[in-house]
Amino acid sequence: MEQLRVREKAATRELDAIAAQRRRLPMVELPDYTLVGEHGPVRLVDVFQGRRQLITYHHMWEVGAEWQCFGCTSYTAQFTRLEFLEPYDARYVIVAQAPTDELLAYRDRVGNRMEWYSTYDSPFGADVDAxxxxxxxxxxxxxxxxxxxxxxxxxxxxxxxxxxxxxxxDLLPYGRQEAWQDAPEGWPQDEGTSVRWLAPWEVAAGSAGYRAGACASSGPPHFASSSCSRAAPTV
Known part of the structure; x- marks a missing residue:
């Protein structure tokens, strides 16, 4: 345990050093982009809402699809309280290459609590590698x-x-249980890399789908089968 703690402390200090280097990266001035939010067009500078710093998450999007990216949908669902950023003079929002009505309808459908902005008719997304x-x-x-x-x-x-x-x-004994993970022999591991991620319809329902008896075990009791049925609901 002590040997591991030494490595963990070293990793923390290395992350501090990386963050210090990140703060010294050259900054690139941007043109005056216009995005579209819930209340209509908004300049990028106004997305800050008076704050000095802004984080954007670029949500993957397939126009017209019933359900959007598994990872993006479940990943952004966790951010339900963002006021902790206010003392740091910062905001965190979602942007996507989606028609505005479709974007906002999906946000409401999956119960996401972040603010969303469309870049569908703006060069902003492409200019920032999204x-x-x-x-x-x-x-x-x-x-x-x-x-x-x-x-x-x-x-x-x-x-x-x-x-x-x-x-x-990553703190759990079994970790992510993904195929690439280095784990002790016999530890549960899935065949893919996203088997346990919440599906969009599970996010919308507020249920992970991993309830008692939801998945048939194919091994010892502590092994969760990666073949449990989590198909999208039929309409």
Missing amino acids: PRGGAFAADVFLRDGDTVYRTWHTTGRGSEQLTHTFELV
């Missing part, structure tokens, strides 16, 4: 008066640092 049909991403911006600067961007597993989900799961 084009139509592109992957999810996260960006950070700094406002100086009416001038906005982009200060950081990430995608893929880089976005994990914005969530507490995986931090909590």
Whole structure:
């Protein structure tokens, strides 16, 4: 345990050093973009709502689809209280390459509590590496008066640092139970990398689908089968 604690402390200090380097990255000045929110068009500078700092999560989107990205939907569902950012002079919002009506209807359908903005008719998404049909991403911006600067961007597993989900799961003895995970022999592991992520309809229903008896065990009692039925509801 003590040897592990030494490594954990070293990792914490390394993350502090990485954050310090991130704060010194060159900033890129952006043009005056217009997005569309719940109350109509809004300039990017006004998305800050008077604050100096802004984080955007770029939600993957397939126009016209009944359910959107599993990962994006479940990932953003966890952010139900964001006022803790206010003392840091910051906001955190969702943007997506989606028609506004479709975007807001989906937000309400899955019960997401964040503020959403459409970039469907704006070059903003493409300019910050989140084009139509592109992957999810996260960006950070700094406002100086009416001038906005982009200060950081990430995608893929880089976005994990914005969530507490995986931090909590990684503390568990079984961890994420994903195929790539280094685990002791005989530990439960799924065949894929997202078997246990909440499906959009589960987010909408407020249920993970992993209730007692919901999945038939294919091994010892502590093994959860990755083949349990979690199909989308039929309409």
